[in-house]
Amino acid sequence: MKLPPNVSQADFSAALKAFASVVGDQWLFTAEEDLELYRDSYSILWGEPDERTASAAVAPDNADQVVELVKIANRYRIPIYPISTGKNLGYGGAAPALTGSVVLDLKRMNRIVEIDERHGYVVVEPGVSYFDLYNYIQEQGLKLWIDVPSPGWGSVLGNALDGGVGVTLAPYRSHFDAQCGIEVVLPNGRMMRTGMGALPGAKTWQQFKPGFGPRIDGLFKQSNYGVVTKMGFWLMPPPENHATGVVTTPNFRDIIPLVDAIGRLEQSKIVQGLWTLSSPTTGTPGFAAHEAGPSKQQDPKILAILNDPGGIDMDQLEAAAKSKGLPFWACDFNFYGPRKLIEAQWDCVRDALREIPGARFKLNEIRRLPLPPEELAKTRDLGPFGIPTLRTFDLGPMISYEGEDVVGHIFFSPVIPRTGEAVIEAMDVFAAIARKYKLPCPPLQFPSSLFERAFLFAVGLPVTRSATVNAKIRDIIRELVAISAERGWGEYRTAPAFYDLIMGVYSFSEHALREFLETIKDAVDPNGIMSPGRYAIRSRHLREAGIV
């Protein structure tokens, strides 16, 4: 067990005893067997001295206990690290950002505090998973839908605080943006509610986001300014129908007018469902770090172009695709709602994209929701139907990299402009890195339209149990970060090993953002007990001691 930095054994023992007096002895975990479960299975530092590990874990039952635990942590200067369900593998999982921290495990706090069908919201505690919420809604027969990330075993609240996203309608996909009202235990042990929740007996806590005065909810996203103990979320009514529509275009550079036209449809709120970009030239989509499974029989000429060690010549690929009657691009749209709305949306898509020469359109069957169980059983991706699954883990056996078993992956996740030009540039830049290091990536990678106004270009990188190979991956990520920052692309989220690296590139005006966050940290958490190091935010004593 590693003690927290600058904490004596005597103080640590006294703090643990005090923690146990609050939660009960059985909810304090110090045995190696138990602490093993608070490691991130996908850690890129696994088994190395710098791997972030916990000294203990404590599991409160309610917010009042959280208050008491935070006060004790202040008394003994013990760093605590709240987790909700700890299933965010690759982004830290259940592991703290600072070695020696005591994990504040909030899984026991799994109450669905309030759910309101009429106004479409839910208030949950941190331990409520997407599975829990989905199953509760089904059991109660409530007319509500949730937006789920993949995988779906994580916490609704935790996913939002980490900046997680889902795949249904745009207003609900960014989970933090869909929140309305936070209850938080501040680092001094005081409980606070944001927005209308600051009004005792408020009737509109989950209905009016702005509240009165500055809107501070965002301070609790990807930060360490408190323990969020309750959070409200807007939910959507179940759509009546769902349909997919496919638009294909023949030329590589069609991507530019394609993205522009779709962007206007999204800005006008005509297209609200997620749309995905792919290229029929690649056969089946590939998945980083997994064997992609049997692919469609591909034309040898196209395959040779895709696998050219010198890079893909897009003109050649376009010509080869045309000779086989394949379009270069395919856009799959998801539509939800009344049949007449779906048909009207599709008409708008056709009107907007018919200007692209050679564009073809196909609206698939409009299916009544909910889909019958037999259809759901055949559907691999249930996310678009608001159903959480763990099927992302079932993509096929992991592959190897540099002769080592791949045991997981971490994502390099830059946000790039919502333009076809940026897509072309990013595909070129990241494919070059993949070739340079022989990364297990598909030959063509595409941006995701999860966010409304920008693309996400997530590159999955393999994690192994070899320190040598993991060190190489860390170097590759440093290179990717530098290359991206030069182009004005920044990451929206990262693994704990890269918090400082990423925060370092957000350096406008001599790192004014980081210094502002540190100023807040020093003010609200002078003892630096709350999740030190999370998203590279530390209190003064850790900064001055150079502890990361």
Next chain:
Amino acid sequence: MMTRRTVLGAGLALASACTIAFGECGASARRHRERRSIDALLIDESIEMLRQLPAFITASGRTLPVVGIRLDAAAHAGLRRVLDTSHAIVGISLGATLFCLERIAWDHGFRLTGRSQRCATDPGDDACRHDVAAYLSGMHPLAAMPSQLIRTYRPSRADGLLHTWVMQKSASPQLRQGRREIHETAA
């Protein structure tokens, strides 16, 4: 999907496994069965061979809850019920399923105490049958696996192999004990 497709009495999986699919077990197996109480057999419904298992078990006249598992929400609800009420479970699944299941089971106090991945590409081969039968019958010592296999399952090229495993509740308490009360539901 998690379904209690066959709820008979404890030990039946052994009988079916021995007599029908997995070779000879006999008196030795019965002795071991008495020693160990397995509360449920979890089978990965993505494996065709395993889908047939409940039918074999039904024929045996012994009882053991046989629970199908899938990586989705409907299965999760049933899985939680089994994890809440069991103390020892045996499972046969792909590695990817085990990886997820183990992490869910941790929160219910379970730890992986035995695992075999010897039955590789062909779940119908003799080695596989004997291995599965041994786990189900209790002939396989619960903690006899090499330690590196016991601690946790990690994803690998073995994800697609068939894994036979045992999980038992540890002394640690259950962090998740079913869903908590709802304070308020507005319709």
